[in-house]
Amino acid sequence: MALDKSYEAINSRKHDIIKNAMRIDYDEFEYEGIGFDYEGMMKKVGYSMDEMRKIQLEHGVGDTPLIELKNLTALARKYAPAGKGARIFIKDEAANASGSFKARRASISVHHAKKLGYKGVIAATSGNYGAAVASQAAMHGLKCIVVQECYDDRKVGQPEILEKQRICEAYGAEVVQLTVGPELFTTHLSLLEDTGYFNASLYTPFGIAGVETLGYEIAQQCRERLGKDPDVVICTDAGGGNLTGTARGLLKAGAQGTKVYGACIDLSGLHMASDKDFNKKSCTTGHTGFGLPFVTWPDRSDCPRNAARTLRYMDRLVTVKQGEVFYITQALAVLEGYERGPAGNTSLTAAFALAQEMDQDQILIVQETEYTGAGKHVMPQMTFARENGIEIKFGEPDTEVPGKSLVFPENPGQIKARDYDLEHARQSYIKNCVNNYHMTAASEEDVKFIMDEIRKDRDYVVAQLKQRGVTVK
Amino acid sequence: MKTAKKGDWVQIEEIVLPAGHRAPQVPEDTQKCDLKLWVKGVLQADAELGDEVEIKTVTGRTAKGTLCEINPRYVHDYGNFQPELLQVELQLKEILFGGDE
Numbered sequence: 001m002a003l004d005k006s007y008e009a010i011n012s013r014k015h016d017i018i019k020n021a022m023r024i025d026y027d028e029f030e031y032e033g034i035g036f037d038y039e040g041m042m043k044k045v046g047y048s049m050d051e052m053r054k055i056q057l058e059h060g061v062g063d064t065p066l067i068e069l070k071n072l073t074a075l076a077r078k079y080a081p082a083g084k085g086a087r088i089f090i091k092d093e094a095a096n097a098s099g100s101f102k103a104r105r106a107s108i109s110v111h112h113a114k115k116l117g118y119k120g121v122i123a124a125t126s127g128n129y130g131a132a133v134a135s136q137a138a139m140h141g142l143k144c145i146v147v148q149e150c151y152d153d154r155k156v157g158q159p160e161i162l163e164k165q166r167i168c169e170a171y172g173a174e175v176v177q178l179t180v181g182p183e184l185f186t187t188h189l190s191l192l193e194d195t196g197y198f199n200a201s202l203y204t205p206f207g208i209a210g211v212e213t214l215g216y217e218i219a220q221q222c223r224e225r226l227g228k229d230p231d232v233v234i235c236t237d238a239g240g241g242n243l244t245g246t247a248r249g250l251l252k253a254g255a256q257g258t259k260v261y262g263a264c265i266d267l268s269g270l271h272m273a274s275d276k277d278f279n280k281k282s283c284t285t286g287h288t289g290f291g292l293p294f295v296t297w298p299d300r301s302d303c304p305r306n307a308a309r310t311l312r313y314m315d316r317l318v319t320v321k322q323g324e325v326f327y328i329t330q331a332l333a334v335l336e337g338y339e340r341g342p343a344g345n346t347s348l349t350a351a352f353a354l355a356q357e358m359d360q361d362q363i364l365i366v367q368e369t370e371y372t373g374a375g376k377h378v379m380p381q382m383t384f385a386r387e388n389g390i391e392i393k394f395g396e397p398d399t400e401v402p403g404k405s406l407v408f409p410e411n412p413g414q415i416k417a418r419d420y421d422l423e424h425a426r427q428s429y430i431k432n433c434v435n436n437y438h439m440t441a442a443s444e445e446d447v448k449f450i451m452d453e454i455r456k457d458r459d460y461v462v463a464q465l466k467q468r469g470v471t472v473k
Numbered sequence: 474m475k476t477a478k479k480g481d482w483v484q485i486e487e488i489v490l491p492a493g494h495r496a497p498q499v500p501e502d503t504q505k506c507d508l509k510l511w512v513k514g515v516l517q518a519d520a521e522l523g524d525e526v527e528i529k530t531v532t533g534r535t536a537k538g539t540l541c542e543i544n545p546r547y548v549h550d551y552g553n554f555q556p557e558l559l560q561v562e563l564q565l566k567e568i569l570f571g572g573d574e
Contacts, residue, residue: 007496075569120532143532153506162549169513174530177511178489181503183496187489187510195534275503330561335569375549383552392557408557411564 003193010186013193018304021192021199023116026304034437035449036305038312042248046209049252052108053213059139060097061107062213066221066365067092071335072348076355079413086231086358088351090366091218094340098135098171099128099371101214105202105241106132108210113198114140120197124188124302126150126161127285127343128370133200134171144173145197147188151179152278159384160284160343163375180278185302201302202241208307211245212252218365219253229255231362234354236346237262237317238290240298240308246367247313259315263350263417264291266319267402279388280403282322282381286346291317292420296428297436311422311429311454318417320349321397323407326378327415328352342378344370353417382406426454430464441471475522477543484513484545485528485538512536513545 003009010017019025024045029037047055056062069088077085093101106123110133113121120143123133130146137144146168151157157165157177165175176191178184192199201207215233222230233250235243247260265287270277272289281287295317298306328349329342341348348366355364374380382392391405397414400407409415430450433439439446442465450461462472477483490496490508514528514536526540 007490007494071569075565078568145532145534151509151511153509155509155511159549159552162547166547166549169531172531174512174514174532174534179506179509181495181499181508183490183499183508186496195532271500273498273503274500275506326558327561330558331565334562335565374547374551377551378558379555380550380552382555382557386553392555394557394560408561412568 005190007183007186010189014189017189017193018199018302021197022204024204029305031445031449033443033446034433034439035446038309038452041305042205042209042307045205047108047206049212049216052210055111056104056107056210056213059107059136061103062096062217064095064217065092066218066225069336072331072352073355075331075335075412076352077360080356083360084356084358085360086355086362086364087360088355088364088366090348090369091214092338093214093368094371098131100132100344101211101242101368102127102129102132103135104210104214104245105129105207106136106200108206109133109200109204110136110140110142112206113200114142116198118198119143120145120195121200122147122188122191122195122197123200123202124184125202126164128164129202130164130173131167131171134168134173137173138171143197145176145191145195146173147176147184147191148178149180149184150177153179153275156279158279158281158284159375159380163373167373180273180275182273188302199302202239203301203303203306203308205307208241208245211241212249214367215246215249216253218246218367219250219255219258222363222365226363228363230258230365231358232259232261232354233365233367234261234263234347234351235367236286236344237264237310238285238287238294239301240294240306240310242368243310244308244313260313261316261318261350261354262291262310262314263318263320263347264288265322265325265346266418269401270403277403279384280390282385282390282406283325283343286343288319295425297432309453311426312452314422317420317422317425318350318354319420320346320415320417321400321407322402323400324397324409324415325349326382326406327408327412329378331412338369339372340369341372342381344368349415350417352412353415426456427464429454430461431468434465434468434470439470441473443473447472477516477520477540479516479518481516482513482544483516483526483528483540484511484542485526485536486511486541487536487538510538511541516540
């Protein structure tokens with residue numbers, strides 16, 4: 001008998017589908033209450049740093065150049081107070097096979113799938129990760145399906161996503177494209193069920209561990225070249241894997257003093273599952289529409305437990321405007337000679353502003369670039385924005401309204417990194433724990449888990465729980 | 474060309490969830506739309522645009538749907554010239570290098 005493929009029926013089989021498609025027994029790591037053994041999961045399911053470096057280097061991934069952006073640093077210093085203006089460096093992750101840091105995640109996932117004997121891999125992504133999985137699958141001789149949220153109801157798609165379709169197909173993958181909506185994950189599950197392929201999710205322990213090599217390399221390269229650890233590493237934040245993996249890699253390299261910041265494009269006001277809003281965006285990732293929900297509740301992915309948990313690692317979260325990111329993308333090309341991004345330049349944009357708060361002898365590392373191509377470029381994205389009724393102008397960036405305008409700064413001094421209140425994010429996380437688990441009482445184990453998740457002491461967590469009517473046993 | 478031959482590279486469209494049967498959390502405007510799916514593959518029998526057809530994808534999977542494109546091309550490009558980008562370029566060079574001199 002054919003399986004019932006309705007939305008409800010597929011979702012009711014989710015647990016078994018995921019288990020067969022990953023062979024990770026997540027139950028093994030669950031505590032009695034709300035928590036789970038995060039480090040235990042990362043240790044048991046992940047790979048060691050040496051193993052990962054070897055797997056990656058054999059597959060065109062890693063050892064990417066660390067480039068000093070001397071002209072952008074000089075430009076930032078023109079707007080900084082005397083003595084301020086940190087040295088800005090960028091890790092040229094576009095040099096990885098498939099053109100982005102996502103190859104680090106895909107290389108470990110696809111290696112793992114091959115080792116377990118799967119015939120193919122499936123990933124649900126409209127971003128660079130699809131290209132990364134397709135490229136790594138090609139190297140390993142595995143079949144690959146990429147599921148994309150691509151079009152609105154009129155079959156109009158963002159040029160950036162259309163380019164991702166092309167590159168995935170170039171690497172021999174089958175691309176399944178959908179209109180807007182969270183049911184993408186149901187289609188993803190259905191394909192896993194039909195094919196028996198491996199779920200190369202972005203959020204597995206090996207996917208996140210794969211990014212640890214990035215943080216590790218940064219620490220090593222800084223020490224070799226500059227004789228010290230970086231002061232700040234800044235990551236574009238969406239699902240959280242980039243920041244989590246990088247921070248863990250820095251810690252594994254012993255760079256305890258390095259601060260890790262996240263940066264998102266401010267898309268407040270746009271609904272991520274809205275057919276009308278879908279093509280009002282000018283970047284498909286690195287924005288608050290993904291970043292904030294994942295910060296305050298990581299376990300919303302296609303894995304029972306998300307290995308990307310940013311509040312454990314993030315020292316600061318800032319937002320920038322879309323017009324500012326386009327401006328800095330152009331600056332990177334014409335002042336530094338690197339045509340990269342644009343979405344990956346979110347953290348670079350924040351770095352340009354943040355460098356102006358830091359001392360001149362401090363080191364600020366932007367930890368990624370991504371390849372640029374037709375569609376995936378400022379010009380077609382601005383063209384697309386205009387076609388969708390977005391007004392483009394010069395002005396004060398804070399006047400930009402997501403979905404209505406793109407405001408280019410009148411001069412680079414107007415570019416800002418706006419702090420997102422992490423205290424608020426931590427409190428939202430606790431609120432989500434209480435609501436999603438219907439908590440009325442918390443055990444010591446629950447309290448300890450929340451302390452680790454948000455890096456706060458016991459008193460803080462207990463007070464927050466009590467405020468929400470939860471008694472602590 | 475409106476007719477495709479068996480063995481042609483084509484794209485099909487399929488309705489996965491009809492409007493009104495979308496996930497409950499989907500916003501109102503999206504609820505009014507079908508969840509549609511497109512995939513490419515090798516056509517299994519001669520057909521015309523709009524026909525219900527069967528294809529074999531590059532992973533060897535069989536998929537069924539409405540024939541919507543024959544030899545589909547990529548439509549994305551580098552877009553139109555954007556004057557703001559030129560203005561940014563000239564401004565940055567002026568600030569950092571002092572223009573033509």
